[in-house]
Amino acid sequence: MSIDTLGPLLPAVPFVAALLGLLLPQRSRTVAAVLGIGGAAGALLIAIDLALRVDEPYSTSVELVRFGNLPVMFGVLIDQPTLLVALAVGVVALAVQVYSVAYLADDDRYAPYAAQVSLFTAAMLLVVVSGDLIVLLVGWEVMGICSYLLIGHDRRLPEAPKAAVKAFIVTRVGDVGFLLGIVVLGVNAGSFQIADVVGSPLSTTEGTVAALLLLAGVAGKSAQFPLHTWLPDAMAGPTPISALIHAATMVAAGIYVVARLYPVFSASPVPLAVLGVMAAITMLLGALAATAQDDIKRVLAWSTVSQLAYMVGALAVGAPGVALFHLLTHAAFKALLFLAAGSVIHAVGSNLMSTMGGLRRGMPVTFWSTTIGLGALIGLPPLAGFWSKDAILAAASEETGWVAVLVFVSGVVTVLVTAWYATRLWLRTFFGEPRSDAARHPHEPPGAMAWPVALLAVPSALLGFAAFSGGFETRLGVHDLVHLDASILVPLVVLTVGVLAAWLVWRRDTAADPARVLGPLRPVFANAFYIDNVQDALVVQPVRALARSVRRVDESIVDGAVEGTGDGTLRLGEAVAGVHRAGLSRAATAVLAGALLIGLAAVALGGVQ
């Protein structure tokens, strides 16, 4: 098959799988599983095939529709980074699909779930390959709705529906900006084709405005401050979904789009500065919030927020390739961590670390996989995360300007905090005495769950070495990914400090939570600096109040005017009818008085003429 048709097939295969899956009756688990896994596997195979065959960027397009002078093209724009991300998506999606078969073994709504995961995959792949911003937006939003559906999947969790709505609305708020940004770019270029948009000159103001608008969408999707609040709540979804959302799809989309449209952002300093500040804040915020969580998935969720900020930081310092590198490694180790956490939860029956402990003996595979994942997360050499994080810090240190300094400093501090909370998670989960009955008798999950975890450990551990391959660097469009010089010592030292600090605190009382040393800051971190509450008070409640008052105004004033006109007419009718409820003589008076008045008026008028 020619690569021209393969490109569009990339999202099409899982899309068809999703469509068929949605039409299935709920009971047909097997077919659903085949469709789900088949869709993801098909996409992965196509991605591999393309990766092997495509050397030069290429694009195809057909006109989807034409609005006035603005055509919307359906087409793909495929280059090397595209395929790397597509591969990552394929791998994670396949892992998630396989894992889900077992994880949702006793869920009677598995069929729609699998189809929705397929749709999610298709949407992400559409974002990845699309050559047209409008079509990209299609994928972008479909992903949002899929995240909504999947987060709200769990019927037992009372907070699930709310979290799902929150995830969609918060990202949708950002998408207002994203849409407007696309509109600015498209109207300016007279086309929504990415190639045209990137190639057509923008005035500085327009460019800045467009970039900032797009950033709002990116912040929403990639969970950057201040639109990050949906992500931890999204943990209400089934664990594989968390893996999917946090690893390769959804959150990655924002980073990917910035990288794809990088010329728009780099054209003026303002967007980059905003990116930098956003990254610095989010990085620390996420990491600090992760220190005080008891829910294992929330720890991972906040770590995602923080890690995404690294990628944003890389973008801010002019290194989109590096950002994609971290995206890939993060996809691997975060998928691993979530799936592993899923195994733990599966075994313990709870999300809370206070009910775990000492699990390493009962679940060795999970333990070792998690250890690799956490090592990659904190940047332990030579695991994957080390290389990519190091590349980001190096890129920041090489760049000049306050933004770069800010990114670098916050990056290093975050390494410390990350090391601390990762260690805490590791120790609290797998060491010490079991703190609940379930934790005393842990068991490894079934193969369908264990294998994806184990397999994902491979890239988590080794993907970093890809940085040594020149081909990989070319594909990401960067040089010198590897910086084996003295500057790597700074993060390594900081890392060690973090790990040791956590270990020392833990060792004093292995049953207690190391987070206790945070003292009064603990609730602040646990509640992520109360940003949720602030948002609720500043945005949600006012909007609700506004809605209520608008409804009141609409019903009592706007409609009141209408009803009032009706009633008024009737009352007037009543009044006029009242005048007629009189004797015959009033009629005579009316005739003669009327004649007199009209006569007088006519005489007066006639006199004028």
Place this chain on the structure above:
Amino acid sequence: MILVAVLAIPAVFAVVVALLGDRIGRIVGTAAATLTFLTSLLLAVRDDPDPLPVGGRAIQPWQELNVPWVPGLDLRFHLGVDGISYPLVVLTTLLTLLCCVYTLWMVPDAGRGRLLTALLLVIEVGIVGTFLALDLVLFFVFFEVVLLPMYAVIAVWGGEGRRHAARKFVLYTLFGSVLLLVGVFTIVAATGTADIIRLTATSGAGMSRTTQLVAFVLLAVAFAVKSPLWPLHTWLPDAHTEAPTVGSVILAGVLLKMGTYGLIRVAVGVTPDGAARVAPVLGVLAVAAILVGSLVCLAQTALKRLIAYSSVGHMGFVLLGIATLSAVGIQAALIGNIAHGLITGLLFFLAGAIKDRAHTGDLTRLGGLRETAPTLAGILGFAAIASLGLPGLAGFWGEAFAVVASFQRGGPLWTVLAVAAAIGGAVTAAYFLRLLRKVTHGPAAPSVASMPRLSPAEFVSWAPLIVLTLVVGLLPALVLGMAFDPVWSLTYDGSLVWFSR
């Protein structure tokens, strides 16, 4: 020939159905609706497959019929179909057919299903006639035809407060159409012709600037009431809340489109100069409609009322598109029309199904639908998601490109309007998700405890809407391809604003 058939079949059968027995009447009515639908598809056949291009603002109907009717009133029986009207005609015949099919099995409590079917056919005549008319006076006549049958549908088969709602509907919309009458004859008096083709080609030559302005304002108010545009919308929630399911479907699905279609074909077509001068006001009101509609929905507790108010918001996008007077905007309006017809039609079908089963439309008393009726909940989810303008489904194109058009228009006002409209889009998402959370999620409420399975009538009448929502979403060119040339020419090669400057 086909033009006449599309009107004559439902008209004749409406009478026949009213005279037949109840069950056979409904069957014959459905057959007639099917026939009409199939005939309307044939309208795509072009009399002159390869017409010579005509410059300027030309309407080039694919099929045309032009015979005098009442010369004394400048009234000619002048029908024609082109890319602007064709999709709406087909949508009308399709929705009527689906409603007839639905009535085949599900007759509202008041009974007399054959009369309901007959009235649906009469309404179809009026709506299709409005879309096909190429004579101003004829347009007005068809515009009026719909009024009383719709009143009857609400007043006879409606809910608790049906009489009040029906009266409000009929009086309010009559208020609009009498202004239309005045507007039409303002134009006819000034230009001496009621031929829409000629008036459009000359951009209403013969009218002074003031006359154009006055005429446009009259027409715009008339169409704004029908559409409805905030703040002339308040008949709509009442009518929708009380109307029977099929009534709501027709009302939202196609009746409102008479307003927006009229605005495009008549108001903008015949009085472009007036339109260009009033457009900013129209744009501001359209955005106000979007924001007010969506905010009210956010605080709304009744299911059908919420969907009704969502119509106000959606039609706001359509009207915003028209107000930009650009090819982009008007195309967006056209596809917005179709999408809203499909999606809101489906939503009202669903609301009706839920209300029939749960015996309440109160959001606070519903909940957990996906536990007891997963299919229904799934379709409701689909419809809600489509309605909130999810890209890839039909609703997206109209809304996104209304924003595009508004932005493209340029200038601070239109930019602000574009931003506000986009924000309105976000609020739309918020209230639809709130709706889903209240209705489908959570533990099953007592009201939804026993939900009968979906009947074949429901499947048959919903499936086309679901499929079309998806298909139009993926292939918007299905609707817009044929509309491109007419809109391009109507907007004088892209934008009337440039033309009027």
Place this chain on the structure above:
Amino acid sequence: MVQSVDHAALLPTYLAAGTALLVLLVDLAIARRAAVLTVAVLGAAATGVAAVVIGRGVDRSTFCTAAGCSYVADDTGALLAVLFAGLTLVVLLLSVPALRSLPAGEYCFLLACAMTGGVALGFSRDLITLIVSLETLTLPLYILVGLRRRSIGSAEGAVTFFVISVVATAVTLLGAAFLYALTGSVHFGGLRAALADNAALRDIPLTAAAVVLVLVGLAFKVAAVPFHAWAPAAYDGAPVPVAAYLSTASKLGGVVAILYVAVDALRPWLDVAGPALAALAVLTMTVGNLVALRQRRMVRLLAWSSVAQAGYILAPLGAFALAGGRTDEALSLAVAATIAYTVFYVVMELGAFGAVIALRPGDADGGEIADYRGTARTHPWVAGAFVLALVGLAGLPPGLAGLFAKVVVVRSLLGGQAGWLAIVVALNAVVGLAYYVRVAATLFGPTTETEKRVRVPWAVAAALGAATAVALVVGFAPQLVLDAAALSQLGR
């Protein structure tokens, strides 16, 4: 000198008067309801046919003096004669149930007398003949209104009608007398010439007063506000067929009188009369509609609605009289619109009253609106005709006749550049629909008790069917009416 009289031209009038006399004789000789009715119906039909024949021939004039002719049998007159004869015929048929308790011979005789007045009115071309004809049309109606002799309402209605009518006649007569005193002429042609040529008259305010007095007195006939208050009482008190006649034939007479006087005789002074006519039109339609909103009794509602309709009828003339360029073309448009609207209106009003009669048992009065609840189930066809008539009066499809009637008026208003008046008409149409639709909805309401189905007499059914059929025909082919209205020589 013996003047030659063109008896052919007088044929319709002769036939009408002859019908009256024959009815009286037949009543004396046979004294059977059927015989009397047959004679009256045949007489009315013959009058109509004669009018058609006369109308198709050349215009004939007779009773001519140097000042002009008193009697001209032209298209306009023939059209009106046909209308009067037709209306009388239909009302006679509608009277069949009512005649069970009314004196049939006298009833038919009086109706035939009224018809004679109407026919003569259409042909008359001077003030004396016009006023005498109009009185002949009206006076029998006082009695007919009071003919339910056991009913206080009937007596009250008759007295009200009578008193107001006499006062209005006095006003008209005074105006006519002044006009004669000022111009020395009573013929329309003479008056017009004198008013146009004699510049001195322009400077005398008395002329304006005279013009207004004549028109105001005639406005009583069409029940224009403020000369309308008799109408509800008289309509409701009268036997229902008589109310039908009052609201159709009698109103037609008033319209004709106003048209003739305003357009033919007082043409040069229309600008003085214009504001008055426009104000009357606005007041009439508004007050009529508003009060109709609050009516409980069916016939009163129809009475008030017919008041409102009179406003629409007067509007084109008022608009013409007001508008800037008073061209002959605009005037003939306004006249045609007035006549056309009147014809449409008369047809639908007859349908409405016909349905009321068909739905009421025997010779009962109109009753309350609530009494009609559920008649759609018991009498679907009659209810259908009723609804058609009502929505026609409201001016909406499927009452296409009414729709076109409104269109005609609005068109002529906008053609006469009286946009504001068009808006007033339009808004009034909305108010009007509110009560028409209330009545129509009542028909479909649930019945409170299991009502016995009233059998509809065949005569009533035939009359109602004819009225409905005509309404449908002119609804789909309004050009027929427009052509007929355009035949009018008035204002040319």
Place this chain on the structure above:
Amino acid sequence: MHPVIPYVTAALLFGLGVYGVLRRRNAVLLLMSVELMLNAVNLVLVTADASVVGAHATGQVFALFVIVIAAAEVGVGLALVLQLYRLHRNIAVDTVALDDGSLDDEPVGVG
């Protein structure tokens, strides 16, 4: 002869008739007032015949017709008044109701 004298007389008579019509409750007195008005009309017509140059006797003819009309109307009118009296035992015109058919039981509201 100064025509203004009979003309003003007629005007005053008409005014008196108007006053009487509006003032009198008794229907018979009301009719008398109407006669005053019609009488005034006749006076105008007859005076016009005398004062208009070259007039025929049209005014007098008109006046005769008016007298006949007045007589006919008085005849019918009195018959109606008597009928009212028979049913009502009263001929005060202001007890003759004009419009008592209004809705008053239904609450004001568009519905």
Place this chain on the structure above:
Amino acid sequence: MTTADVLLFGLGAVAVGAGLLVVTTKHVVRAGLWLVVTLGATAGLYLVLTAELVAWVQVLLYVGAVVVLLLFAVMLTRAPIGVSYDLDRPGWPALLVGAGSGLGLGALLVDAYRWSTVDLPATGSAERLGTEIFRSWVLPFEVLSVLLLAALVGAIIVSRPDIGERR
């Protein structure tokens, strides 16, 4: 001031004065009698204005028939012979409208005719009037006969509730 003027003025004053009493008197019967005076005075005016036929018809028909009819009606409705205080309604509007129309018309007429003088035509004869009627006004005359017939039949039918009742 000619003799005719003096006569016109005098008779006019009588007519108006008696008319005033017609509409103000408290005696029903006296009102009828004052009406006779007004009508008689008007007939006198007609005579001065050389309209003998009209004057005689006025005396015969009005004074002779109409007033008698009215007085019968007064008696049939059992009106009190003496003073009655319920004859009138409170009358500001009546006064306003009555005075307004009377004086207003008077003013218009004065404005129109001023103190102009015309010669009275030769005394008209019944013959001339007859010619006029039968030459030019046959039609209204005949229509009027239908009117009278209708009035006659109508008055009877209203007065006799038993006629035409279902037997």
